[in-house]
Amino acid sequence: MENVRILCFLACFIIFSCKQGVTPKPVEEEMPKEESTSQLKAKLTNEGYQIFDFVDEETKDTILMQQYFMAFLKTGPNRNQSKSELDSLQILHLTHLKRMYDEGYADISGPFGDDGEIRGITIYNVPTLKMADSLANLDPMVKAERLEIEVHPWWAAKGYPLR
Known part of the structure; x- marks a missing residue:
């Protein structure tokens, strides 16, 4: 039964993690005017984001680094919910x-595949640790103390996809 619940959780999570209903645009509409790196850096800095840049010696491109916040969802102290309470919390958690x-506010989120203390992560794309922590603590699973949050700053190159 636990495996079925985990599979249902993962399926729901994958569904919620993917943008749905996006209609392909004609090619000419897909090509927005690109901001220069300096314009993007100025915009993000004005919005309160922590930014730095460097020049890639090989390509000579300017790489813009941004601080994100990685929230670790850890096992909380209250794990005694009934099945119906847990099912309801899970729906509210995924909705959040x-x-x-x-x-x-979040760029990526997902559970870990083991049954360890750290249950999953969410990467927040917000200007401050305080904001990331506040958003993470709005999670109904956290409010119910089934999960606890631990947030850390994390740097990544702006605009680079996961591979």
């Missing part, structure tokens, strides 16, 4: 994560 993604 989908909202964070849809509103642009």
